Amino acid sequence: xxxxxxxxxxYYSLGVPFTSxxxxxxxxxGGSPWEVFxxxxxxxxxxxxxxxxxxxxxxxxxxxxxxxRRGVDPRVAAEALRGPEGWRRFVEYxxxxxxxx
Numbered sequence: 804x805x806x807x808x809x810x811x812x813x814y815y816s817l818g819v820p821f822t823s824x825x826x827x828x829x830x831x832x833g834g835s836p837w838e839v840f841x842x843x844x845x846x847x848x849x850x851x852x853x854x855x856x857x858x859x860x861x862x863x864x865x866x867x868x869x870x871x872r873r874g875v876d877p878r879v880a881a882e883a884l885r886g887p888e889g890w891r892r893f894v895e896y897x898x899x900x901x902x903x904x
Contacts, residue, residue, distance in 0.1 A: 804873060806883075806894040810843045813869045817862075828853035847884045876900070 814822065826836040829849050839846040851859035863884055870880035879896045882889035895902075 804897060806890070806897045807840065807843075809870065809873060809875075809897070810866075810883075811840060813866055814839065814846070816869060817865070824854075825850060842887070842890075844884050844886050844890050874900070 817825075825846070829836050829838070832849070832853065834845075834849065839849070847859045847863060850862055863881070866884055867877055867880040870883070871877050875893075876896065879893055883893035884890070
């Protein structure tokens with residue numbers, strides 16, 4: 804599975820009520836909800852600023868659980884939404900998980 808596809812599946816798994824709130828908060832800040840699909844690590848930043856650290860931590864944990872159920876190493880998944888470098892490692896991991904053993 805491709806990293807962007809996995810993230811998109813995760814995002815939509817959060818449900819319409821929750822994603823609607825997230826998207827409203829992003830728009831209110833002058834951003835575009837599509838930014839989180841181009842740069843997935845922005846999701847936690849937007850959520851933390853607009854909805855608090857605890858909500859961002861919850862989303863991070865939900866993402867890790869979602870990714871682990873799809874065979875992703877939990878350590879790699881935990882770093883994926885923390886910043887560009889974590890996302891880059893996540894993408895590399897999904898392209899070649901055997902290299903991370």
